[in-house]
Amino acid sequence: MRDWYGSRSVGQKQALWAWIFLALPLFFFIAIRLAPTGYTGYVSLTEWNLLRPKRFVGFDNYARLWRDPVFWQVLGNTFKYLLIGTPISLLLSFLVAYYLDQVRFLQGLIRALYFIPFLTTAAAMAWVWRWFYQPVPIGIFNLILVDLGFAQQPFLRSTSQALGAVLAPAIWAGLGFQVVVFLAGLRAIPDTYYEAARIDGVGRWTILREITLPLLRPTILFLVVVSSIGFLRIFDKVYNMTVDGKGGPLNSTRPLVLNIYELAFVDYRMGYAAAQTMVLFAILLFVTLIQLRAMRAR
Amino acid sequence: MKSFLGAVVAIALWATAPLAARAQTVEIEYWQYFFKERVQAVDALIKSFEAANPGIRVKHTHFPYAQYQTKVAAAVPAGEGPDVVQLYYGWLEEYRKANLIAPLPKDQFDPATIEKEFFPIVKAMKADGAYWGLPTAVRSLALFYNRKLMSEAGLDPTKPPTTLDALIAQAGKLVKRDAGGNLLTAGLTVGPISQDHHWWREVLVRQFGGQPFSDDNRKIAYDAPAGIAAMQFYHDIAGRNRLTTFGFMDESHAAFRAGRAGFHIDGSFRIGTFQVVRNLDWGVAELPAHQGVQSNFASYWVNGVSSKTQGAKREAAMKFLRHLVSDEAMQLWLKTVGELPAKPSVALTDANRNDPVYGPFIMGLAYSRTTEFVNEVKQRQIFLDMIDRIDIKKMPVQEAIRIAAQEEQALLDEFFRR
Amino acid sequence: MRPGAQGFRAVWDPRSVAIWTCVALGGIVMIMPFAFMISTSLKGSDAIYELGLIPRAPTLENYALLFSEGRFLRWFANSLAISTASTASVLFFDSLAGYVLCKYRFRGREIVFVAILSTLMIPTEMLVIPWYVMSKTMGWLDTYWGIAFPGLITGFGVFLMKQFFESVPDALIDAGRIDGLSEFRIFWEIALPLVTPALSALAIFTFLGSWTAFLWPLIVTNSAANFTVPVGLAAFAGEFATEWNMIMTGAAVATLPVLAVFVLLQKYIIRGVILSGVKG
Numbered sequence: 001m002r003d004w005y006g007s008r009s010v011g012q013k014q015a016l017w018a019w020i021f022l023a024l025p026l027f028f029f030i031a032i033r034l035a036p037t038g039y040t041g042y043v044s045l046t047e048w049n050l051l052r053p054k055r056f057v058g059f060d061n062y063a064r065l066w067r068d069p070v071f072w073q074v075l076g077n078t079f080k081y082l083l084i085g086t087p088i089s090l091l092l093s094f095l096v097a098y099y100l101d102q103v104r105f106l107q108g109l110i111r112a113l114y115f116i117p118f119l120t121t122a123a124a125m126a127w128v129w130r131w132f133y134q135p136v137p138i139g140i141f142n143l144i145l146v147d148l149g150f151a152q153q154p155f156l157r158s159t160s161q162a163l164g165a166v167l168a169p170a171i172w173a174g175l176g177f178q179v180v181v182f183l184a185g186l187r188a189i190p191d192t193y194y195e196a197a198r199i200d201g202v203g204r205w206t207i208l209r210e211i212t213l214p215l216l217r218p219t220i221l222f223l224v225v226v227s228s229i230g231f232l233r234i235f236d237k238v239y240n241m242t243v244d245g246k247g248g249p250l251n252s253t254r255p256l257v258l259n260i261y262e263l264a265f266v267d268y269r270m271g272y273a274a275a276q277t278m279v280l281f282a283i284l285l286f287v288t289l290i291q292l293r294a295m296r297a298r
Numbered sequence: 299m300k301s302f303l304g305a306v307v308a309i310a311l312w313a314t315a316p317l318a319a320r321a322q323t324v325e326i327e328y329w330q331y332f333f334k335e336r337v338q339a340v341d342a343l344i345k346s347f348e349a350a351n352p353g354i355r356v357k358h359t360h361f362p363y364a365q366y367q368t369k370v371a372a373a374v375p376a377g378e379g380p381d382v383v384q385l386y387y388g389w390l391e392e393y394r395k396a397n398l399i400a401p402l403p404k405d406q407f408d409p410a411t412i413e414k415e416f417f418p419i420v421k422a423m424k425a426d427g428a429y430w431g432l433p434t435a436v437r438s439l440a441l442f443y444n445r446k447l448m449s450e451a452g453l454d455p456t457k458p459p460t461t462l463d464a465l466i467a468q469a470g471k472l473v474k475r476d477a478g479g480n481l482l483t484a485g486l487t488v489g490p491i492s493q494d495h496h497w498w499r500e501v502l503v504r505q506f507g508g509q510p511f512s513d514d515n516r517k518i519a520y521d522a523p524a525g526i527a528a529m530q531f532y533h534d535i536a537g538r539n540r541l542t543t544f545g546f547m548d549e550s551h552a553a554f555r556a557g558r559a560g561f562h563i564d565g566s567f568r569i570g571t572f573q574v575v576r577n578l579d580w581g582v583a584e585l586p587a588h589q590g591v592q593s594n595f596a597s598y599w600v601n602g603v604s605s606k607t608q609g610a611k612r613e614a615a616m617k618f619l620r621h622l623v624s625d626e627a628m629q630l631w632l633k634t635v636g637e638l639p640a641k642p643s644v645a646l647t648d649a650n651r652n653d654p655v656y657g658p659f660i661m662g663l664a665y666s667r668t669t670e671f672v673n674e675v676k677q678r679q680i681f682l683d684m685i686d687r688i689d690i691k692k693m694p695v696q697e698a699i700r701i702a703a704q705e706e707q708a709l710l711d712e713f714f715r716r
Numbered sequence: 717m718r719p720g721a722q723g724f725r726a727v728w729d730p731r732s733v734a735i736w737t738c739v740a741l742g743g744i745v746m747i748m749p750f751a752f753m754i755s756t757s758l759k760g761s762d763a764i765y766e767l768g769l770i771p772r773a774p775t776l777e778n779y780a781l782l783f784s785e786g787r788f789l790r791w792f793a794n795s796l797a798i799s800t801a802s803t804a805s806v807l808f809f810d811s812l813a814g815y816v817l818c819k820y821r822f823r824g825r826e827i828v829f830v831a832i833l834s835t836l837m838i839p840t841e842m843l844v845i846p847w848y849v850m851s852k853t854m855g856w857l858d859t860y861w862g863i864a865f866p867g868l869i870t871g872f873g874v875f876l877m878k879q880f881f882e883s884v885p886d887a888l889i890d891a892g893r894i895d896g897l898s899e900f901r902i903f904w905e906i907a908l909p910l911v912t913p914a915l916s917a918l919a920i921f922t923f924l925g926s927w928t929a930f931l932w933p934l935i936v937t938n939s940a941a942n943f944t945v946p947v948g949l950a951a952f953a954g955e956f957a958t959e960w961n962m963i964m965t966g967a968a969v970a971t972l973p974v975l976a977v978f979v980l981l982q983k984y985i986i987r988g989v990i991l992s993g994v995k996g
Contacts, residue, residue, distance in 0.1 A: 015822035017899045025813040028869045033835035036846035050375045051396040113743030119974045124967035128749045136480045184913040184985050188883040218879040249686040261841045265368040277842045284837035332951040362950035372935045376852045556765030576762040
C-alpha cells in the first residue's frame, strides 16, 4: 500500500486526497440537495396534488408557465429585486466596511450596530417597518417627507412603490452580513502590501484602486454571487411585509419563490410549482456561472 | 439516533406484549392550529374523553395557524398526519375533493338529526347525502363601538346605530384629524384582510337587494347593480365619506384597540383581543340593517376524520368526534375560547342571549348565512385585489366588480368541472 | 500600516472625525427598527399602539408571560443544542471542502465546485417534501437529528471558505509538504489558522442561520417539546390577530444568543492575519 502510494506522482496524490476529503461532503450534498433537486425536475413533468398519484404530463407545466402572465410578472419582480438590490447593497456595505475598518474609537460597538439588524427575526422587523411606512402622523418616513416639504407617499399601498418599500428592509437586514464579510476580506489583506505602498508614497485613492480592490476580488466575487442568489431567492421579507404574505398589492411585489410557495402549499399544484422551481434553478445557475466567469476573466 | 434506539426498543416491547393488552389501547392523533384557549379546551375534552373511554388515547398536536396547511401538505403524501383534524369550513371542499377526509357514517351521524340540532349554516358540510365534518362552535359578526369616543362626540353610547345610514352619520361625527387634515381617529374602520370580505358578500350585497352567488352556488351573482351599489357603499367609507383610509393603523382591529376608531365590524373571536385592553370602553351591537334587511355571516371550524384512518382507530376517531360536538364540549368551548355553540339548544339560552357581549353575536346567528367557498384563500384574495384595484388603481367600481366576478367564476368553474 | 491606523494623534484629525461621525450616525439609523422592537416588547398590551419610541409605562410583563409559557426555555435549549452542533459540523466540513477546492488541483474540480454551488440555488421550500419523506423512512421525524441534518454541511460555507483560502499562500502549503506533514495536518495546522476571520464569520452566519431556521423545523417537529424558538414563537401569530408585543418580546430574547456569539467572535474577524515567515 505504502509503495503504491509512494510511487504516485504529486498530482495523483493530490487528486487522491482531494477525493478522500470531499467524499463525505459530496455524499451529503448529493443525498440532501442534488437528489431532491433531480426529483423536483421529475415532479415538474407531472401533475401532482400531493394526494393522488403523479400523472406524467411531459412539458405541459412549462408550456403553461410560458402563457401565464402571473409567472412573467413575478419573474420581472424577481429581476427587479436582483438588479436594484445587489448593486445598492454591495456598494453600501463596501462603503461602510471600508470606513468602519479605519475607525478605531468604539469600533466594536459601531460594528455591532450594523450587524444587529441581520440578527433579528424577519417577522418582528417587518411589523416595525410597516409602521414606519404608515401615513402621517404615525409613520416616520412620511413625517420626515412632510417636514422636508415633500408630499406623503403611499409606499406599501402603491403598485409602483411597494417593491422598493419591501426591498429597503431586505437591504437593511442583509447589510450587516455583507459588512462582516467585507471586513474579514479587508483584514485578510496582509499589512505588508500597505506598508510597501506607504513607503512609495502612494495616495489613498490609488491604494484603494490598485491594492485593496484587486486583493478583495475573492471576497467581492463571493458577495456578488451570494447576494445575487439571495435576491433571486427573496421570500421571507416579502412574505412578512405584504398583506397576507401574498406579495401584493396586485402581485406587484411577489417574487418567484413566493409564487412557488403559494403554488405548492396553498394550491397544492406541485408539478407546476416544480416547473417554476426548475426555471429559477436554471436562472440562478446561469447568472452565477456568468459572474464566476466575468470575475475570473479580469 | 436516540430516537432510532427508542423506536427499536418500542417495537421490541410491542412485539413481546401480550396480544390482549395490545388490542386494548388505540391511539389516535388530533390536529388543530395553535391558539392558547383552543389548545386548553381540547386538552380538557381529551381528558374527559379518555376517562370515559379507557381503551383510547388521543395525541393532541398543534401548529402555528399560518403554516397549518403547509404542514398538512408535507405530512399527508408521506402517509403521516392526523386521524381527527380541525379544518376551516371553507377548506373542506378542497380536502373532500382530494379524498383527504372521509364522510361521517350515517348510522352515527344521522343527517336528519344533525339538521334538526345544529344551526342551518352547518349544511355547507353536507355532500353526497352525508356530513363530512361538524363544528363545536360557530362565530358571527357584530358591530363594536367605542363608548368613550361616542360620548365625547355627543352621541348616546347606549344607542349604537341600527342602520347603515345611521352608522355612516354617527361615524362621521367621530372622525378626528390633525391641523394638516391627517387622520387621527377613524369613524368606522375598513379591514379587507379582516372580515369585510364576508361583510360585503353575505351582508352588504344582500342588503342592497342582491345575492353573492346563484342559489346552486355555481354562478357569481354580485356582478349586478346590487353588488356594485354594495361595493360603492363599502368603498365610500374610506372614499367619499372619508371615515377612514385603507391600511389605517396597519390592521383595522389595531385602530379600534388603540382607541383610534369609533366603529369596527368584526367577529366574535375578537372579543378576547379587546377584553384585555385596559381603559378601552367598548360595546357590541348587532350588525346594522339596511332597507329593512338584516344579515350576518357565520363561519366555523369543523372536525373531520382522515380517510387514511381505518379499523379500530376509525371507531375511536368517530367516538372522539362525537365527544367534540357534544353539548358539554360546546359549553366548555364558549367558556374557554369564547366561541358560540353550534347548536341553537345550547347557544340560544336566555343567559347567552342577554349577555351584553355575546348577545348580539348570538342574535346574529339566527339570521346568518355562510358562504360555500370552493377555495376560501383564493376567493378572499380576489376580494382583496378588487379593493386594491378600486383604491390604488382608481378603477371604476363597476369594472373592478366585473374583473373579480370573472376571476371568481373561473375558480368556481374549475372546481365544479373537476 | 493599513489606512487609518496611524496611531493616536491621527484619531483627531478632521478626516477621521468626519468618518467616525458618519459611520456612527449610520449605525444609529441602522439600529432604529431594532430599538423600536425592544421598546414594543416593554409595552403593556394596552399600550403597544402608542407608537412612541420610549414606552410611557415600561413593563416587563411580556417577558414574564413569555417565560411563564413553561416550554420557552425548552425551545431555547433545543435551538441552542441544534445550532451549536450544526455550527461545529459546518465549520469542519465546509472549511475542509473549501480548502480542497481552493488548493488542490485535480480533474473534476470545477464540476464539483459548481455542483456544490448549485445546492444554493434550489429553494428550501421545494426540498421540504423530499426531506420529509426521507425523514419518515429513516425514522428522523420529530427528532433533533431530523431538524439538524439538512444544515450539517452548507454550500454557502464551502464557497466562503474556498474564497478565503485564496489568501493563504501556496508556498506555505508546499513548505508543509516538504517538512513531511500529512495532508490533513497541513490543512489543520497550517492553512486553517490563517483563515480565522473567515471561520469566525462562518460560525456566526451558520449559528444564526440555524437559530432562525423556520420552515423545515416546523415541518419536521410534531411535539411542542421538540420545537425550536422560531417555531414556538410563531404560535403568537394567530388566525385573526397577532400578539405583536409577544412577537417583539420573543424576538428580543431570541436575538440574545446570536448577539452573544457575534460579540464573542467578532474580534477574530477583524484581528487580521499575520503571515509570518512568508514574503508579503
